[in-house]
Amino acid sequence: MTYNILISDPLSEDGIYPLRQADGFNIVMETNLTPEQLGERIKDFDALLVRSQTQVTRDIIEKAQHLKIIGRAGVGVDNIDLEAATEHGVIVVNAPDGNTNSAAEHTIAMLMSMARKIPQAFYALRNQNWDRKSYVGVELKNKTLGVIGLGRIGTEVAARAKGQRMNVIAYDPFLTAEKAAKMGVDFGSVEDVIKAADFITVHTPLLKETRHLINAEAFKLMKDGVQIINCARGGIIDENALYDAIKAGKVAGAALDVFEQEPMVDFRLLDLPEVVATPHLGASTIEAQESVAVDVSNDVISYFTTGTVRNSVNLPSVPKEVMAKIEPYFDLAERLGRFLTDLSDGTAEEVNIQYSGELANVEVGPLTRNALKGLLKRHLGDNVNDVNALYLANQKGITVNESKSTTAKGFTNLITMEVKNANGTRTAAGTLLNGQGARIVKVDNYLVDIVPQGHLVFIRHNDRPGVIGRVGTLLGEEGVNIATMQVFRSNAGGDAIMMLSIDKVAEDSGLAQLESLAEIEHVTAINM
Ligand SMILES: NC(=O)C1=CN([C@@H]2O[C@H](COP(=O)(O)OP(=O)(O)OC[C@H]3O[C@@H](n4cnc5c(N)ncnc54)[C@H](O)[C@@H]3O)[C@@H](O)[C@H]2O)C=CC1
Numbered sequence: 001m002t003y004n005i006l007i008s009d010p011l012s013e014d015g016i017y018p019l020r021q022a023d024g025f026n027i028v029m030e031t032n033l034t035p036e037q038l039g040e041r042i043k044d045f046d047a048l049l050v051r052s053q054t055q056v057t058r059d060i061i062e063k064a065q066h067l068k069i070i071g072r073a074g075v076g077v078d079n080i081d082l083e084a085a086t087e088h089g090v091i092v093v094n095a096p097d098g099n100t101n102s103a104a105e106h107t108i109a110m111l112m113s114m115a116r117k118i119p120q121a122f123y124a125l126r127n128q129n130w131d132r133k134s135y136v137g138v139e140l141k142n143k144t145l146g147v148i149g150l151g152r153i154g155t156e157v158a159a160r161a162k163g164q165r166m167n168v169i170a171y172d173p174f175l176t177a178e179k180a181a182k183m184g185v186d187f188g189s190v191e192d193v194i195k196a197a198d199f200i201t202v203h204t205p206l207l208k209e210t211r212h213l214i215n216a217e218a219f220k221l222m223k224d225g226v227q228i229i230n231c232a233r234g235g236i237i238d239e240n241a242l243y244d245a246i247k248a249g250k251v252a253g254a255a256l257d258v259f260e261q262e263p264m265v266d267f268r269l270l271d272l273p274e275v276v277a278t279p280h281l282g283a284s285t286i287e288a289q290e291s292v293a294v295d296v297s298n299d300v301i302s303y304f305t306t307g308t309v310r311n312s313v314n315l316p317s318v319p320k321e322v323m324a325k326i327e328p329y330f331d332l333a334e335r336l337g338r339f340l341t342d343l344s345d346g347t348a349e350e351v352n353i354q355y356s357g358e359l360a361n362v363e364v365g366p367l368t369r370n371a372l373k374g375l376l377k378r379h380l381g382d383n384v385n386d387v388n389a390l391y392l393a394n395q396k397g398i399t400v401n402e403s404k405s406t407t408a409k410g411f412t413n414l415i416t417m418e419v420k421n422a423n424g425t426r427t428a429a430g431t432l433l434n435g436q437g438a439r440i441v442k443v444d445n446y447l448v449d450i451v452p453q454g455h456l457v458f459i460r461h462n463d464r465p466g467v468i469g470r471v472g473t474l475l476g477e478e479g480v481n482i483a484t485m486q487v488f489r490s491n492a493g494g495d496a497i498m499m500l501s502i503d504k505v506a507e508d509s510g511l512a513q514l515e516s517l518a519e520i521e522h523v524t525a526i527n528m
């Protein structure tokens with residue numbers, strides 16, 4: 001099997017080396033595609049690798065017929081429609097760590113360039129203008145840097161600013177007094193930060209809550225002569241409000257690497273002598289580009305070879321050691337889902353999954369998604385996968401509940417899945433038997449021992465002499481060979497179930513004939 005990978009933004013050749021070396025990948029690099037061209041090209045590809053330039057819109061995702069994974073060689077995924085990707089079962093991965101250092105260094109470079117007016121002075125000098133009066137700067141030492149967003153990059157910037165003997169005050173929703181003390185920074189609300197700072201730098205993602213976080217109102221609260229940096233995302237600072245604040249003399253400097261529209265179309269801000277700018281170069285170093293491209297390449301390889309990834313943006317990430325514990329159960333969970341789809345007659349309305357034993361102590365979200373994938377696959381085919389299984393279940397109005405119990409009724413681990421619909425509730429529980437693979441050990445109230453594979457026939461009947469023989473004869477007449485047969489009963493002469501595994505898919509006519517037998521209440525074919 002060969003997977004087709006489209007790289008639509010310039011990615012480091014050294015970074016994609018792992019992908020070029022791996023077997024089974026056909027790599028095509030085509031940059032500067034228009035949206036229309038990308039919409040056409042994407043139809044042939046299993047994976048798309050981008051930086052920040054390619055806009056992976058809903059339209060592009062809907063046109064992609066084979067797309068399984070989008071790799072963003074960088075942090076911000078605001079150029080990818082995550083909702084559309086999730087709906088279409090496309091996993092999105094990014095490279096969150098690879099460019100942290102470069103982005104932090106660029107921020108410090110911008111801070112210093114702005115404070116000392118280096119680009120402006122260079123520009124004058126280049127025009128053969130030896131001007132030493134217009135470019136008097138300010139020192140950083142003993143000034144306060146306000147950091148909004150103390151994640152990976154914000155934290156690195158804060159540490160470097162302390163190296164410049166600056167005081168740092170920060171706001172981040174996850175910042176605690178303990179963490180702040182450990183880093184040697186003060187902390188407060190956004191308002192506290194912007195009121196106290198001589199320099200302000202933002203390092204948040206662009207979200208609904210952070211869009212125009214720095215707006216006209218915020219500028220009013222700032223110190224006169226404040227200087228401001230944005231090396232995160234255009235739009236966190238309201239560019240019109242920034243323009244007005246500079247013109248009014250409130251803001252003495254702005255250093256911008258990112259813009260509300262990229263590539264930039266409105267150059268008004270750059271006419272102001274207080275502004276220094278770069279065209280989104282925060283991550284543009286040889287090291288960062290290699291590192292982010294290696295990270296996404298490895299995730300793409302891992303996805304197509306093992307089905308797992310490290311840095312998914314639209315799936316909760318699961319630590320490696322947890323993944324090692326739950327991965328062996330993926331197949332069992334999916335088989336339970338498949339088993340119950342056939343067993344339960346009607347559309348599922350509620351699914352309850354209980355994880356017992358050792359599984360009670362780990363993150364089980366991926367198992368639930370596999371179980372739902374199994375449940376939905378019969379009707380949705382390959383349109384369902386572990387990325388969109390929960391989304392599709394919710395979209396179809398199925399309530400999904402997870403629960404855990406540390407006791408597993410004699411098993412090391414047990415997954416019990418219950419599917420409720422208008423016709424009632426069906427239950428199946430499964431485990432992994434040491435060295436013997438998956439087993440279904442309970443169906444409704446019956447303790448069973450079923451290998452969930454191949455073609456099964458589930459028969460609900462009355463415990464009467466001769467039933468087993470009649471079932472065997474009838475199926476034999478239909479040319480159906482019974483591989484295994486197990487019978488379980490609640491009590492002698494009472495309700496009973498029979499589970500057959502047969503060598504081929506049972507014809508409907510054969511099953512209908514079984515149902516015509518007086519002792520048989522119901523027959524269900526289950527194809528695993
Ligand atoms: N200019 C460039 O080339 C680059 C830009 N970036 C951008 O830098 C930004 C930060 O990246 P990382 O530090 O890696 O991300 P991160 O996820 O480690 O940190 C973001 C932080 O922002 C915080 N945050 C979220 N909402 C907030 C709010 N309303 N107020 C204050 N803090 C808030 C989060 O709690 C988190 O700690 C991202 O937007 C990323 O896309 C990243 C790399 C290069």
Ligand SMILES: O=C(O)CCC(=O)C(=O)O
Binds near residue numbers: 282
């Ligand atoms: O790909 C790039 O150069 C942009 C990096 C960036 O903005 C990010 O990683 O969020």
